[in-house]
Amino acid sequence: MSLLNDLFAKPLEPGYEDVAARRRAAGEDPASVGQLRFSPALILGTVALGLLLTMAALQVRATADVVSAERQSLIERIHAEDDNVSRLQETVASLESEISGLEASLLENSAAGRQLRDEVRQLQARAGSMAVTGPGVVVTVDNAENPESYEDPNDALVQDIDLQQAVNGLWAAGAEAVSINGQRITALTAIRRVDNVMKINYRPTQAPYEITAIGDSRSLPSEFGDGTGASWLRYFSLPFDVQSAESLTVPAGSTSLIYAKPGEAT
Template identity: 30%
Template structure:
């Protein structure tokens, strides 16, 4: 009887130990979850604040852009009707084109790029996706071939435009786009087409990874103006030596 009693007491001790361990584990899990929830809530609040700040900044930039476009229109009208010389009007138009402040149309090529649908044999899915470097290769080739204006998914490409991967998408002029990517370029259509499709050229290299690249020449393409503002905080017009006191 004493042996059975000892066995019963042992069983009770074991059960109590197991229950205690489970309760401790549950309590620890609850604390960890609470801490994780608090951290996530803090991150969410921070992201919300950043998002609100970005929206406020965007609204301010849009107002600045609208004001700048209005002033530019006034200057054009005054230059054309108020005695401005033809050379001055022409220079203003050229500066507007260079700054990307006006819609442009003309002959050129349209390039459509889509992610590869080939079977993955490298084990790395990124090998079969379009990256910012691929888009830059196409754009640089077009520039080298004499493209006078370029857009990517409707975004005018300027000297200040950024093209970079942000996760599974590409950011252009602060806006995110996913494949397919459409690049439009105005210039001599035959020259641009041949520059992209030549043997061992950019299209040939991308095709080796199964990335679909379709190049089409056109007689009349439309490239929209830059939908944003360019601010210079540090750069300024260089002074002449005599103005600097040299």
């Protein structure tokens, strides 16, 4: 019990009690021990630090505003260039149509000319430089449902290889002309996905992807459904729909060659 009595009677350690007694004898407040003394230098330093932090925050905000403005400007430039490319493509298509009309009128004057005209049209249709119409199917491919169920949400998006497999499946099923979202598929076509943007013939497009294929509308659906193209889409759980039609149009594509020249006949 004596130990408990000492604890309650003398809560301070003897050393602390001696220091407090000496401070009282010297006329100082014992409670001031350990209190901070705010010097002018400390106050000025604190104010300077606050100013620096404020300036840094303003600079970061200004930089963010500049980056946002530059990004918006870049987006507007991209859209403007896309519109310009579309206008140029329309001009090219119009000029090609005019040239075809002039060629047809010149070849119309003789039987040999008419035969040559028909052969040229067949070659243009096969090469993809001429718009074609006829029966066929429209295969609509979309992104997978419930993307949140995927470990990587990008796996739920249609990839370039998915469209490539679908197009190859249509060729194998007997398609004679194919387009994706209005872009003709030719020997020069590139189907690429870059930074989550699908590009057909270097033109951006997005899901759903309507793949128009001209061919036998009676056999194409079953041949495609039983082939590798549909099997690929099913394997990766990508929803797709196949609809037959008696009249479809596949636009002309760009088949201009820059370096390749016709070889000499042998």
